[in-house]
Amino acid sequence: MNGRSQFVPTEGRVVALCGGVGGAKLAVGLQHVLGERLTVVVNVADDFEHLGLHISPDLDTVLYTLAGLSDPQRGWGRSDETWNFMDALKQIGGETWFLLGDRDMAMHVERTRRRLSGESLTAICIDIARQLGIRSAVLPVTNDKLSTMVDSTEGELEFQRYFVGRRCEPVVKQIRFSGAQDACLSEEVVASLDAEDLHLIIICPSNPYLSVDPILAVPGMAEKLRATSVPVVAISPIIGGQAIKGPTRKIMDELGLEPSNAEISRHYAGLLDGLVIDITDAAGAGDLGVDVHPVPTLMTDLQSKITLAEHALAFGDSLRATHKRRIRPLRSEAHHDKT
Numbered sequence: 001m002n003g004r005s006q007f008v009p010t011e012g013r014v015v016a017l018c019g020g021v022g023g024a025k026l027a028v029g030l031q032h033v034l035g036e037r038l039t040v041v042v043n044v045a046d047d048f049e050h051l052g053l054h055i056s057p058d059l060d061t062v063l064y065t066l067a068g069l070s071d072p073q074r075g076w077g078r079s080d081e082t083w084n085f086m087d088a089l090k091q092i093g094g095e096t097w098f099l100l101g102d103r104d105m106a107m108h109v110e111r112t113r114r115r116l117s118g119e120s121l122t123a124i125c126i127d128i129a130r131q132l133g134i135r136s137a138v139l140p141v142t143n144d145k146l147s148t149m150v151d152s153t154e155g156e157l158e159f160q161r162y163f164v165g166r167r168c169e170p171v172v173k174q175i176r177f178s179g180a181q182d183a184c185l186s187e188e189v190v191a192s193l194d195a196e197d198l199h200l201i202i203i204c205p206s207n208p209y210l211s212v213d214p215i216l217a218v219p220g221m222a223e224k225l226r227a228t229s230v231p232v233v234a235i236s237p238i239i240g241g242q243a244i245k246g247p248t249r250k251i252m253d254e255l256g257l258e259p260s261n262a263e264i265s266r267h268y269a270g271l272l273d274g275l276v277i278d279i280t281d282a283a284g285a286g287d288l289g290v291d292v293h294p295v296p297t298l299m300t301d302l303q304s305k306i307t308l309a310e311h312a313l314a315f316g317d318s319l320r321a322t323h324k325r326r327i328r329p330l331r332s333e334a335h336h337d338k339t
């Protein structure tokens, strides 16, 4: 559908923290409602160098999704993709464990060329988003190198080796973000969070451990969420004790965490004012320590993405109306270390 949003958010800008596929689904709904008033701040700790190219999986998922170019089945990569490059690479004995479609290759080659000529990841991303006709701002959280490292039963694995190469099979013991201490939020991200007309911050229903935590690990980000005067609302990626896709549930089990909204709320403790949970989880939710908004959160088509975006925005509005300046407890230490 190309439906118009019925919900007219009051005013102001919205910043959404986002990983890949799950987060990008909500970003589409938010873009539909907010257009240029939305800034999507994207995880880059999945980025890696492969075949000499700079690959940014989450950024590309968000860019392709917001541009209407993503493959609806896979969730990542471009629709109408062909795989001649991979076939030819295989024929000559190249590395084929990470799939790069022919159309997708243009993104990696061009981004790598521009980076080598000295442009920042942010500048490249802003320009490519413009070229693709994306109305919202898409910003990598940092221009610096940030790498998710998964300590597992098979030793420490670089993220894509764990995620794609080993299909998330090794048991996760600990997750760390190499480079985080020395990374800086980009100027553009800081400006989006400090904007006078900022209205709401949303944490998308992305993997909290692999997609949102690396964003929060960049010095200054968690502090900004704690100190902001606008509501911070997360959408739970867990429905009925399960993740919709990907290893969120498996990782929670392996880290000894209960796959529940209570655990998601605890994970973001000190950062959140409200948690959007699925309507089917409302009855057993109990006290989650933050305001809770139960609505249907499964996004299957454009309309459900728009509807969830509208719910999240309306929830944010209601929190703005009812909340005085919040007093936030400190976020408890993340329980990533299972050792």
Ligand code: GDP
Binding pocket: 018, 019, 020, 021, 022, 023, 024, 025, 058, 205, 206, 207, 208, 210, 211, 235, 236, 237, 238, 239, 242, 243, 244, 245, 246, 248, 249, 297, 298, 299, 300
């Ligand atoms: P990835 O980079 O592809 O792993 O994507 P993300 O980190 O953005 O998202 C993965 C998470 O999104 C998983 O925990 C899923 O449960 C969650 N997710 C995916 N689709 C939906 C949905 O329609 N609704 C909700 N609530 N969560 C979803």
